[in-house]
Amino acid sequence: MKVLDLRCTHGHGFEGWFASSEDFETQLASGLVECPVCGDTGIVKLLSAPRLNLGNAKAPQEAAAPAPAAAVASSNVPADISPEARWMRAVREVLAKTEDVGDRFADEARKMHYGETKERGIRGQATPEQTEALLDEGIPVMALPIPAGLKETLQ
Numbered sequence: 001m002k003v004l005d006l007r008c009t010h011g012h013g014f015e016g017w018f019a020s021s022e023d024f025e026t027q028l029a030s031g032l033v034e035c036p037v038c039g040d041t042g043i044v045k046l047l048s049a050p051r052l053n054l055g056n057a058k059a060p061q062e063a064a065a066p067a068p069a070a071a072v073a074s075s076n077v078p079a080d081i082s083p084e085a086r087w088m089r090a091v092r093e094v095l096a097k098t099e100d101v102g103d104r105f106a107d108e109a110r111k112m113h114y115g116e117t118k119e120r121g122i123r124g125q126a127t128p129e130q131t132e133a134l135l136d137e138g139i140p141v142m143a144l145p146i147p148a149g150l151k152e153t154l155q
Contacts, residue, residue, distance in 0.1 A: 008035035009042035012084050016043075037084050037147050091146060098123045106130040113139045 002018045012035050018024040024045070027033050034041045081089075098121035101108045105124030111117040123144065126134070134141050 005046040005048040006033070006043050007046055008038060008040040010035070010038055010040055012037040012040075013046070013082065014084070035147075037088065038145075039147060088147070091144065094121075094123065094144060095146070097121055100124060106134060109134055109139050109141065110137070113137070 002021060004016045004024060006016045007013045014036055016033060028043060031041045033043045101122045101124040103125050105126045108122050112119045131141055
């Protein structure tokens with residue numbers, strides 16, 4: 001199994017696991033390798049050192065500068081993870097805590113705003129015109145692009 005460090009044209013770094021280097025090249029040429037953050041298929045392989053499995057051997061401890069207490073205290077997310085990983089974690093949390101109302105988003109948001117139905121966290125799709133109309137009515141909405149990898153069940 002080859003574990004490769006990859007990057008999309010937008011600068012998002014991620015790992016890809018492939019059976020072989022040839023398997024990676026074949027999938028890349030077919031457009032099957034995409035960024036889990038933005039879905040971009042313009043992927044490049046970065047230089048990386050091989051990973052060795054040394055059994056029970058422990059890696060040497062490196063001295064790291066402690067994170068500022070305010071940064072650690074203000075979040076339950078480890079301070080040493082990348083911005084992309086933080087964003088993916090936030091999107092997963094939104095997906096877990098909201099109801100997908102699909103293309104009924106604008107109607108459901110209005111019903112909640114005007115007290116016709118109970119308030120709850122919702123997500124869905126709205127056209128730019130629908131979004132502008134909701135904002136004009138004082139209904140707060142926010143676009144949240146969801147990476148393709150999070151729309152499906154991960155295996």
